[in-house]
Amino acid sequence: MNLSGKVIWITGASSGIGEAITYALAKEGCKLILSSRRIEELNRVRGNLKLADKDVLILPIDLEQHQHTDEWVKRVMDNFNRIDILINNGGISQKSYALATDPVVERKIMDVNYFGNVALSKAVARIMQQQKNGKIAVISSIIGRFGLPDLSTYSASKHALYGFYDSFRLEVKDDNIKILIVSPGFINTNVAINAVKGDGNLVNENSPAMEKGMKTNVFAKKFVSTLKSNKNHKYIGKKEIYAVPFKMIFPNTFYNLMLKMSKKNK
Numbered sequence: 001m002n003l004s005g006k007v008i009w010i011t012g013a014s015s016g017i018g019e020a021i022t023y024a025l026a027k028e029g030c031k032l033i034l035s036s037r038r039i040e041e042l043n044r045v046r047g048n049l050k051l052a053d054k055d056v057l058i059l060p061i062d063l064e065q066h067q068h069t070d071e072w073v074k075r076v077m078d079n080f081n082r083i084d085i086l087i088n089n090g091g092i093s094q095k096s097y098a099l100a101t102d103p104v105v106e107r108k109i110m111d112v113n114y115f116g117n118v119a120l121s122k123a124v125a126r127i128m129q130q131q132k133n134g135k136i137a138v139i140s141s142i143i144g145r146f147g148l149p150d151l152s153t154y155s156a157s158k159h160a161l162y163g164f165y166d167s168f169r170l171e172v173k174d175d176n177i178k179i180l181i182v183s184p185g186f187i188n189t190n191v192a193i194n195a196v197k198g199d200g201n202l203v204n205e206n207s208p209a210m211e212k213g214m215k216t217n218v219f220a221k222k223f224v225s226t227l228k229s230n231k232n233h234k235y236i237g238k239k240e241i242y243a244v245p246f247k248m249i250f251p252n253t254f255y256n257l258m259l260k261m262s263k264k265n266k
């Protein structure tokens with residue numbers, strides 16, 4: 001698929017993976033809608049793009065407030081009159097044991113990572129249905145294929161994306177809407193710093209796994225080449241992505257290994 005001139009909406013464009021994807025897509029000559037909560041960070045990213053003003057829309061959104069999705073979609077349609085691709089990437093992580101996590105925090109993580117994500121996709125898919133064309137790329141995680149301590153609700157939200165989009169892909173096939181799920185391994189972003197603790201406060205501390213993770217520009221290059229392909233799913237990361245097939249083939253050995261590793265890291 002040639003991406004030049006395509007109207008592409010990226011959520012979580014203010015930082016990390018979404019920011020790197022934005023730069024990669026700008027080089028492909030796309031028209032971009034940049035969304036997340038922090039308008040000043042979106043403007044910083046926009047300032048790094050060599051695109052004409054008419055080809056970029058800054059649209060602040062809070063995925064937790066997903067009752068507003070139709071208004072957001074209207075803003076995009078008023079500006080570009082079509083949406084070729086949605087990259088549903090915005091999300092938050094967690095660092096807390098389940099028994100120490102307030103239900104309000106669990107609800108917030110699910111609202112942002114799952115309900116907000118799905119509500120936006122459904123609103124955009126209705127436009128794509130009329131266009132008889134479109135693609136929705138969703139950023140899940142390898143943690144959407146297995147669990148780890150401190151990540152129970154995050155892991156649940158990313159598993160839930162698989163269930164929804166594997167079903168949705170079959171439902172929208174005849175409308176010529178394609179669904180791509182991308183599951184990153186460990187990517188060197190601020191995701192661990194921006195994660196929430198059990199009481200809802202930010203972690204504000206990086207994790208060694210993220211620090212050693214794949215660089216965002218390397219991720220973005222692989223992501224864009226996957227976006228151009230006809231793939232339904234792709235894992236992108238370093239050797240940690242092999243944990244997924246390992247768990248499928250040796251589930252009990254995998255569990256014992258994870259237990260040993262989590263005890264060592266305590």
Ligand SMILES: NC(=O)c1ccc[n+]([C@@H]2O[C@H](COP(=O)([O-])OP(=O)(O)OC[C@H]3O[C@@H](n4cnc5c(N)ncnc54)[C@H](OP(=O)(O)O)[C@@H]3O)[C@@H](O)[C@H]2O)c1
Pocket residue numbers: 011012013014015016017018035036037038039041061062063064089090091092093112139140141142183184185186187188189190191192194210213
């Ligand atoms: N880094 C990894 O190792 C890794 C691995 C697997 C999956 N992922 C997934 O990749 C995606 C991007 O994360 P990242 O690693 O790039 O981390 P990041 O640097 O913390 O970026 C997260 C992005 O999501 C946005 N966001 C957070 N809460 C939001 C909300 N309520 N409404 C709208 N936007 C919101 C943030 O922008 P604002 O703060 O401006 O709203 C930011 O742009 C996430 O879905 C994450 O779960 C990351």
